[in-house]
Each structure stands twice: as structure tokens, then as C-alpha cells.
Amino acid sequence: MAARGPTRPSLAQLTDLATQLRHDQDVDHSTLRQRDRRIGRELDRDGITQRTARLTGWLTRVWPTTKPRPGDAAARADISVRAIATVIGLILGIAAAAGMLVYDGRNPVNVFHMLGLFVGVQWLLLLLTLVAFVPARWTAHLPGFIPVVALQNVVTALSPGRLQGFASRWFTDEQREAWAQTLAAGRTHQQLFGNVHRWLVLDTAQSIAVAFNLGAVGATLLTIVLQDVAFVWSTTLQMDAATFHRITSVMSTPWGWFWPDAVPSLALVEQSRFFRLQQGGFQADAAMLGQWWPFVIASMVVWGLVPRVLMLLLARRGRHRAIADTFLHMPGVTQLEDRLNAALVETRAVEPQARTAQPDAAIRSASAADSDDNAMTGGCVVINWSSVPIEDAHVPAVVARCLGARTAAIHPAGGGREPADDDALIATLAADPAKPRVVMLVKSWEPPLGELLDFLQSMREALGRGRAITVIPVGPTVAGALTAPDESDRSIWSRMLGQIADPWLDMADWPAGETP
Amino acid sequence: MTEPTFAVVGHPNKGKSSIVATLAQDDSVLISDRPGTTTEVRRYPMRVEDKVLYTLIDTPGFQRARRALAWMKEHAPSAADRAQAVRAFVEAHREGGRFPDECQLLQPIVDGAGILYVVDGSCPYSDEYEAEMEILRWAGQPCMALINPIGSEEHVQSWRTALGQFFSVVRVFNAMTAEFTKRIELLRAFGQLRDEWRSPLEQAVEVLQADRARRDRLAAGEIASMIADMMSTTVHTQIGQGVDAAPHRERLKEQHRDKLRQRERKGREAVEECYDHRQIERQEQDVAILEEDLFAERSFVLFGLSRTQLMVAGATGGAITGLVIDAHVGGASFMLGSLIGGAIGGTAAWWSADRIAEFKIGPLPLGGKRLSVGPSRNLNLAYVILGRALHHHAVIAARTHAHRGALMLDLTPGDTASPSGNWLDQLPAPQRKAVQRALNLLIKGPENETSLALLTDALVPILAREDRKADGKPAGQS
Numbered sequence: 002m003a004a005r006g007p008t009r010p011s012l013a014q015l016t017d018l019a020t021q022l023r024h025d026q027d028v029d030h031s032t033l034r035q036r037d038r039r040i041g042r043e044l045d046r047d048g049i050t051q052r053t054a055r056l057t058g059w060l061t062r063v064w065p066t067t068k069p070r071p072g073d074a075a076a077r078a079d080i081s082v083r084a085i086a087t088v089i090g091l092i093l094g095i096a097a098a099a100g101m102l103v104y105d106g107r108n109p110v111n112v113f114h115m116l117g118l119f120v121g122v123q124w125l126l127l128l129l130t131l132v133a134f135v136p137a138r139w140t141a142h143l144p145g146f147i148p149v150v151a152l153q154n155v156v157t158a159l160s161p162g163r164l165q166g167f168a169s170r171w172f173t174d175e176q177r178e179a180w181a182q183t184l185a186a187g188r189t190h191q192q193l194f195g196n197v198h199r200w201l202v203l204d205t206a207q208s209i210a211v212a213f214n215l216g217a218v219g220a221t222l223l224t225i226v227l228q229d230v231a232f233v234w235s236t237t238l239q240m241d242a243a244t245f246h247r248i249t250s251v252m253s254t255p256w257g258w259f260w261p262d263a264v265p266s267l268a269l270v271e272q273s274r275f276f277r278l279q280q281g282g283f284q285a286d287a288a289m290l291g292q293w294w295p296f297v298i299a300s301m302v303v304w305g306l307v308p309r310v311l312m313l314l315l316a317r318r319g320r321h322r323a324i325a326d327t328f329l330h331m332p333g334v335t336q337l338e339d340r341l342n343a344a345l346v347e348t349r350a351v352e353p354q355a356r357t358a359q360p361d362a363a364i365r366s367a368s369a370a371d372s373d374d375n376a377m378t379g380g381c382v383v384i385n386w387s388s389v390p391i392e393d394a395h396v397p398a399v400v401a402r403c404l405g406a407r408t409a410a411i412h413p414a415g416g417g418r419e420p421a422d423d424d425a426l427i428a429t430l431a432a433d434p435a436k437p438r439v440v441m442l443v444k445s446w447e448p449p450l451g452e453l454l455d456f457l458q459s460m461r462e463a464l465g466r467g468r469a470i471t472v473i474p475v476g477p478t479v480a481g482a483l484t485a486p487d488e489s490d491r492s493i494w495s496r497m498l499g500q501i502a503d504p505w506l507d508m509a510d511w512p513a514g515e516t517p
Numbered sequence: 518m519t520e521p522t523f524a525v526v527g528h529p530n531k532g533k534s535s536i537v538a539t540l541a542q543d544d545s546v547l548i549s550d551r552p553g554t555t556t557e558v559r560r561y562p563m564r565v566e567d568k569v570l571y572t573l574i575d576t577p578g579f580q581r582a583r584r585a586l587a588w589m590k591e592h593a594p595s596a597a598d599r600a601q602a603v604r605a606f607v608e609a610h611r612e613g614g615r616f617p618d619e620c621q622l623l624q625p626i627v628d629g630a631g632i633l634y635v636v637d638g639s640c641p642y643s644d645e646y647e648a649e650m651e652i653l654r655w656a657g658q659p660c661m662a663l664i665n666p667i668g669s670e671e672h673v674q675s676w677r678t679a680l681g682q683f684f685s686v687v688r689v690f691n692a693m694t695a696e697f698t699k700r701i702e703l704l705r706a707f708g709q710l711r712d713e714w715r716s717p718l719e720q721a722v723e724v725l726q727a728d729r730a731r732r733d734r735l736a737a738g739e740i741a742s743m744i745a746d747m748m749s750t751t752v753h754t755q756i757g758q759g760v761d762a763a764p765h766r767e768r769l770k771e772q773h774r775d776k777l778r779q780r781e782r783k784g785r786e787a788v789e790e791c792y793d794h795r796q797i798e799r800q801e802q803d804v805a806i807l808e809e810d811l812f813a814e815r816s817f818v819l820f821g822l823s824r825t826q827l828m829v830a831g832a833t834g835g836a837i838t839g840l841v842i843d844a845h846v847g848g849a850s851f852m853l854g855s856l857i858g859g860a861i862g863g864t865a866a867w868w869s870a871d872r873i874a875e876f877k878i879g880p881l882p883l884g885g886k887r888l889s890v891g892p893s894r895n896l897n898l899a900y901v902i903l904g905r906a907l908h909h910h911a912v913i914a915a916r917t918h919a920h921r922g923a924l925m926l927d928l929t930p931g932d933t934a935s936p937s938g939n940w941l942d943q944l945p946a947p948q949r950k951a952v953q954r955a956l957n958l959l960i961k962g963p964e965n966e967t968s969l970a971l972l973t974d975a976l977v978p979i980l981a982r983e984d985r986k987a988d989g990k991p992a993g994q995s
Contacts, residue, residue: 343728344566448529
């Protein structure tokens with residue numbers, strides 16, 4: 002029994018599904034129908050009913066086990082991208098913190114700078130990221146003058162997550178091809194797959210941001226532990242110590258109740274205000290200035306790192322949902338589910354139909370000029386085959402017009418008559434010492450059957466070589482008069498009579514524009 | 518032979534294979550104006566998963582019926598021996614080669630198949646048919662006569678009179694024009710030939726009706742996807758900063774239109790495949806209305822909406838959006854939401870009436886310009902695409918699998934014009950409003966799954982109408 006598929010598809014499975022559906026476009030529809038319904042019934046037997054599980058179960062059964070999956074390569078590429086992004090974020094965070102915390106004993110570290118970069122800028126970027134998170138189904142209903150979508154595109158375009166493309170130069174060929182396949186679908190169906198791409202970018206961006214904050218916090222902690230760092234606060238803004246103390250108190254609200262040391266006191270704030278102009282005269286307790294560090298660390302963690310971790314979790318959730326959504330709404334999935342789930346109804350033949358080669362040899366055409374001496378002098382014997390609707394009195398005119406010959410006798414044959422009567426007629430014709438030409442009137446709209454062809458062959462055997470037999474196909478009766486045969490009917494008669502390969506058998510054409 | 522089986526027999530070239538192709542929905546059946554195209558019996562089982570509900574058998578035509586009947590008469594001393602005489606005939610000549618066609622066509626009948634005797638209603642009746650009808654009567658199996666008027670119905674009545682003397686059930690069935698409901702009726706009639714056939718054939722009818730509804734839904738999805746793809750199609754190119762964009766404009770617009778044409782062709786093929794039409798020949802010589810360019814003025818004249826209609830259609834979508842807003846605020850907006858929404862929607866439809874897609878120029882981060890055409894917000898284009906798609910679907914849904922001619926999509930203005938002059942007006946009001954709402958939503962978010970699903974749902978009853986038009990019965994109902 003095959004394993005049940007997960008209910009949440011992965012990026013690998015999304016890539017594999019897109020690849021397989023693309024491949025199936027070149028496969029015959031009835032082959033797909035049979036294959037997929039067979040798989041659908043297996044899934045039914047295994048009790049797999051959930052949509053995603055059925056589709057992943059289908060993928061497992063359709064993809065040859067010996068063939069490497071592009072999804073695996075895409076997944077490895079994705080992991081590589083995030084790993085590279087994490088490393089880049091860490092390095093940037095460490096470097097930023099290290100740069101901020103440069104202290105040679107003369108210029109203390111400005112708390113404003115630390116808060117500005119690791120809290121203020123983080124929150125600005127966070128707000129822009131929140132704009133990018135607005136779902137498409139909400140933006141579709143917003144008035145056009147609110148440029149949410151445009152802003153989302155700018156954020157995505159400028160997002161550090163786009164380092165994916167940069168990171169791909171370190172991919173293996175297999176990973177690069179799989180990644181390109183996944184992104185190519187994004188270009189073809191921009192809104193559907195573009196959503197997945199957007200969340201991949203956002204996820205990567207949050208990974209970088211979390212790593213950045215981790216690196217910054219780690220570097221700051223390490224610096225604080227290994228060196229003495231003095232913190233001051235300095236700004237051109239007209240802000241007194243009491244105001245700044247209020248700001249820091251508010252910022253400390255999340256941790257103040259369990260880590261009071263991380264809440265700067267009014268005295269600390271008052272004593273750590275710094276103006277570069279008074280650098281030489283700045284008097285403060287160095288150990289006291291170091292007391293800012295819990296507040297700085299707590300701010301970096303609570304206002305910098307934690308929101309980014311939450312955003313990362315949101316981005317991961319959004320990514321999973323986008324992948325799941327795209328998985329179920331990819332072009333071709335509706336048709337696939339129909340093939341999986343709908344009972345296979347077949348009405349076509351199972352075996353292909355064999356074509357029989359039909360010779361194109363046409364019968365020789367007879368004309369008035371071909372009439373031999375017997376026909377001109379003794380007259381023809383006319384056979385009305387299968388009750389051609391013509392009165393006997395009109396037959397001579399038809400024969401004269403078609404062949405320029407005289408009619409000596411008229412006999413019925415075929416149709417509702419007994420076969421023995423036809424045999425007797427042949428015997429009579431064979432015994433006629435005058436050996437007249439035999440003319441057969443036939444209905445052009447009825448195809449020449451085997452029994453007519455048998456009759457002609459039997460007659461040839463009885464009459465012998467050299468005796469002329471002429472077939473005249475006549476058209477349907479219109480307003481009481483016979484008409485010329487339809488060209489397609491005439492052609493059928495010509496080809497069928499030609500198969501007999503009788504050199505003394507010919508077919509007379511109806512004179513153009515003439516009726517009896 | 519356990520499931521109902523029917524042998525389709527008759528004179529050569531009278532449409533037996535055409536009838537089989539139509540009933541079996543199989544366009545691989547060899548059909549030719551040359552008699553003798555079918556030389557061997559071929560079975561067409563109707564299967565649901567592994568279960569066969571009934572089988573049709575195509576057979577070669579009678580070639581030597583009189584001689585065959587003469588043999589049988591010699592070997593049937595009394596009426597009670599007739600069925601046995603037919604069986605004996607087949608056994609005696611199976612290997613001989615003298616009556617290959619008669620042996621082929623009579624074998625399934627001897628094995629218990631019902632008889633469907635096919636004649637051409639456009640040709641006059643004559644006594645040459647009586648020998649084969651007599652043989653079939655001797656076989657003793659349930660039988661029905663089908664008059665297939667190839668070309669005209671001139672002699673249908675005389676055939677009815679003649680056939681009535683040999684067959685208890687005589688029906689007229691045109692293999693080239695029989696729409697789905699007619700085929701279902703015929704299958705039900707098959708079930709009347711023998712009591713034990715009624716249940717499996719009724720089950721087969723239910724399965725086929727459900728399958729038809731499934732195909733309609735698939736086709737609706739294909740059309741909705743096609744419209745969404747076409748409306749969201751974008752082409753773009755990049756040029757240098759100082760390069761003039763004007764020369765690229767028309768080329769880019771033509772590329773955009775080519776993409777739309779390709780997608781429309783692909784969509785049509787997908788719809789054809791929904792109904793198992795895989796070998797359709799396109800009409801190439803004459804310019805039919807649907808072969809005519811998607812963007813030709815005539816297309817927009819026949820399938821597009823007038824400016825006023827567009828305003829109404831756009832306003833309907835906007836007003837519905839406004840109603841949603843009004844509902845959310847508990848009516849406190851005094852229905853202003855629907856009025857405002859209607860005005861905005863209607864105005865947008867007016868302004869976009871004449872433009873397929875906008876040509877846009879945007880900056881690139883590292884310099885240069887990005888030129889793009891699309892996606893389209895032209896509501897009228899969406900209606901033209903949908904109108905063309907619905908007409909194509911109507912032709913395909915009505916086309917039988919016996920049809921071997923080119924797909925005739927030709928149209929005159931009167932074919933789609935209602936007294937108010939538009940295909941949309943011919944739809945019942947609920948369906949029309951559903952389409953308008955769905956298209957308005959689709960314009961805003963072409964690949965939004967909600968708008969796609971809405972449009973699909975709106976199209977399903979419209980497509981199902983095609984099966985209803987022939988005789989007033991809803992598709993899927995008896």
C-alpha cells in the first residue's frame with residue numbers, strides 16, 4: 002500500500018506537479034484518462050480522500066522512481082538560498098553591531114544610534130514588509146488610487162530576498178535548473194505563481210532579517226562581555242532627560258516587570274546625556290554609563306529580533322499557504338482531478354480499425370463510337386437490374402442516347418427476383434447465337450453489391466471472351482424523368498466495376514444535359 | 518453474451534458506421550462514401566470503469582442477401598427451423614469464403630445480439646432490400662429499424678411504411694445531426710427491445726448524462742481559464758534609456774495580439790477535446806466568423822457589446838459590489854454604495870470600450886525602460902472572447918462524431934442577433950447577470966481563483982442549454 006501523502010504540499014511537490022502537468026500536455030488525452038483514473042481508484046482503495054493528499058499520491062505513482070525529481074533539486078536549492086541568506090544576514094548584523102560599538106575610550110556609544118538602527122530602521126522595514134503581506138484577495142477590492150499593489154511590487158523588488166538570484170550562482174546545475182523551472186512558471190502565470198515567488202522572497206528576507214538581528218544581538222553581547230562599553234545619549238532635538246526617560250520607560254514596558262535592571266533610571270538618563278562640544282568636560286561615572294547595556298540588549302531583542310521572528314513565522318505560514326493554494330489551483334489541476342475522480346466512461350472501440358486498400362482502377366468508358374456491328378444491326382439485350390424505375394417503353398431511348406445502339410430485348414434481373422431466375426437469364430444470353438451486346442441499367446444511388454459483381458462474372462464465364470457488356474448507371478427519378486447520376490455515385494460505380502478487370506466490360510456515361 | 522449487444526446491419530453505404538460513430542462518440546471510425554469500407558465486425562463496448570453496460574457492433578453490409586436467403590430456405594423445412602437455418606448458414610460458410618460479409622454480420626446476431634437495421638431515408642425503397650430484411654426476421658432476435666436520412670428526408674415516409682411490415686420499432690435517426698438528447702432517446706429505445714435490457718440501458722443513460730454534465734463543466738472551466746489567461750496576458754521588452762519607445766509600440770501590441778490569438782486557438786482545442794473531438798479539420802478556405810481575426814471589427818460588431826450595454830454591464834458589476842458594501846454596513850449607507858459602485862463600474866466600462874490593452878513605459882532600477890502591453894482591462898474584449906467561445910462550443914457540442922467535414926464556424930449577423938441585437942441578451946436574465954458579475958470580477962483579478970470559479974459556475978448552465986435546445990428537455994433529465 003502506498004504511503005498517504007502529506008496534507009500540506011512542499012515546494013518540491015509544487016515543482017514536481019508543475020513539471021508533470023507540463024509533460025502531460027504532450028501525452029494523448031485518452032492515455033492520460035486511463036492512467037489517472039487507475040491511480041484515482043488506487044487512491045480510493047487506500048482511503049485517500051483529501052485533495053492535496055490525492056494529488057501528492059498521484060505524483061508518487063506517476064513519477065518513475067528511477068528518475069530524479071526536479072522538486073528535490075528545487076528543495077535543495079531553496080535550503081541553499083536560505084542558508085546563504087542566513088549567513089549573509091549574520092555577517093551583516095555582526096558587522097553593523099561591531100561598527101556601532103566601536104569605542105576607543107573617547108567617544109562613547111550613542112544609544113540613539115543603537116536604537117535608531119536596531120529598532121527604528123527595523124520597524125520602518127517591518128512596516129514596508131507588512132504592506133507586502135497584504136493578500137491579493139484584499140488588494141483586488143481596494144480602490145485603484147491606493148497604490149498597495151505598486152508598493153508591494155517595489156518592496157518585493159527591493160527586498161533582500163531577491164538575493165536568491167545572486168545566491169543561485171553557487172547552485173549545482175541540477176539545482177539551478179529546478180529553481181529556474183519553478184520561477185519560470187511564475188513568469189507564465191504571474192499572479193498564481195507570482196504569489197509563491199513573493200512569499201519565497203519574503204521568507205528569505207525575514208530569514209536575513211532574523212539572522213541580522215541575531216548577529217547584532219550576539220555581537221553586542223560579546224562586545225559587552227569582552228570590553229567595557231560606555232553608552233550615552235546624544236541628539237540635536239530639543240529633548241530633556243525627563244522626556245527621554247519617559248520614552249525609554251515606555252519602550253521597557255514588555256520586560257520591565259521581570260527585568261527591572263533593563264529599565265533605565267532617571268538618574269542614568271540625566272547623567273548620560275552627551276554633547277560632543279563638551280567632550281573634554283564630560284564628567285560621568287564610566288561604570289554607570291555601562292548600565293545602559295541591559296536596556297540596549299532588551300530593545301534589540303524585543304523591538305528588533307522578536308518582531309522579525311514573528312514576521313518569519315508569518316512569512317513561513319504565508320509561504321506554505323501560497324504553495325498549498327497554488328498547488329490546488331495550478332493550471333491543469335482541475336482537469337487532473339477530473340481524470341482522477343470521475344468514473345471512466347468509454348464508448349470507443351478498443352481495437353484500432355484496419356484500413357483496407359481499395360484499388361482506384363476505373364472502368365473503361367463506353368460511348369456511341371464504341372458500338373460494334375452487332376449492336377448497330379441486331380440490337381442490344383438490356384437487363385434492368387434491381388428494378389430501375391423506368392418503363393420498358395423508355396429503355397430504347399436511353400440506350401440509344403448513351404450508346405447509339407438499338408434495343409432488341411429487355412429482361413429484369415436482381416432486386417426481388419430469385420437467384421435461379423438470374424442464372425436462367427445468363428444461360429439464355431449465352432445460348433443466343435446472335436451474341437448481342439449486353440447492356441445493364443443499374444441504379445447509381447445504390448452501391449454495386451457483391452451479388453451484382455458475381456452476376457457479371459458468371460455472365461462473362463457463360464458468354465465467353467470478346468462479348469461486350471456495358472453498364473449504364475442512371476440517376477434518381479425527378480419529376481417522372483430519369484436523371485444523370487451524381488458524380489460521386491458514378492465514380493463509385495466506375496471504381497467498383499474496375500476491380501473486376503474485365504477488358505470487355507465498360508460503363509456508359511449519361512449524355513451531358515440529356516434526359517430521356 | 519450477458520450485456521445488451523446490438524449489431525448494426527444493413528445495405529452497404531447506408532450510414533451504419535456513421536450511426537456507430539455518433540452513438541460511440543468515436544471519430545476514429547472509418548467512414549467513407551466508398552461502399553465496403555467496413556470489412557470486419559468491430560465492437561464498441563460502453564464501459565464504466567470495468568463494467569460493460571452495452572455493446573454496439575459495426576458490421577459489413579449485406580452483399581449477397583438473395584443467395585444467402587435461398588440457401589437458408591433450402592435448409593428450413595418449416596418456420597420453426599428458420600433461426601436454426603440462419604445459424605447453420607453461418608457455420609457452413611464461415612470458412613468457405615463464398616459469403617464472407619453475411620457470415621461476419623450474422624455471427625453476432627446468432628450469438629444473441631439485437632438487430633439495428635439501417636436504411637437511407639433519402640433513397641427510395643425497393644424490393645432488393647427484402648431478402649436481407651427476411652434474413653433478419655428469420656434470425657429471431659429483437660430488432661429495430663433506423664431510417665438514416667443521408668442528405669434529405671424525401672423517402673422517409675415510404676420507408677416507414679415498408680419497414681413497419683418487418684420491424685415492430687421504426688425510428689428516424691440522422692447520424693450527422695443527432696444531438697445528445699436524441700442519442701439518449703435512441704439508447705432508451707434500445708432498452709425497450711427486451712425486458713432484461715431495460716435496466717442496464719437505463720443505467721447507461723444515467724451514466725452518459727452524468728458524463729455529459731462533467732464534460733460541460735470541464736469545457737466551462739477551459740473557457741473561463743482561456744478568458745482569464747487572455748485578459749492577463751502581458752508582453753514586455755526593455756530598451757535603453759535614451760531610445761525612443763514609439764517604434765516599439767506597434768510591434769509590442771501585435772505581439773500581444775498574437776499571444777491572444779494563440780491562446781484562443783489552444784482554448785478551442787481544449788474544448789473540442791472535452792467532447793472527444795480530436796480529429797477536426799479546420800476550415801481554411803473561407804474566412805468564417807470565428808476564423809476571422811479575434812480583433813477584426815466584425816468580431817466586435819457581432820460579439821461585443823455596445824457602449825450602452827457595456828455601461829449597463831459594468832454598472833451591474835459595480836452595483837453588485839456596491840450592494841455588498843451596503844450589506845456590510847447594515848444598509849446605513851442608504852444604498853449609496855450600490856449607486857456609487859454602479860457609477861464607477863459603468864464609467865470604467867465606457868472608457869475602456871475601444872482599447873484592447875494599455876501600452877506602458879516604466880523605468881528599470883539600473884537604467885533603461887521597460888515597455889509592456891497588457892494585461893487588458895477592456896471589458897468589451899472579454900465579452901467578445903466569451904461570445905466567440907460560446908459560439909464555438911455550440912458548434913462543437915452539436916457536432917456528431919460521424920461528421921468528417923471541416924468545422925463550419927461561419928456565421929451571419931442574424932444568427933446571434935436577438936431583437937435587441939446581442940448574444941448576451943439571448944441569455945435568461947439570471948444567467949446574464951451571473952456572467953456580467955463574473956466578468957467584472959475577472960477583469961479586476963484575472964487569475965483570482967474566486968473569479969475563475971464564479972465564471973465557470975456562470976458558464977455551466979449556458980453550455981448545458983445547448984443540449985436542451987433541440988426538444989425543450991433539460992440536459993441530464995429524461
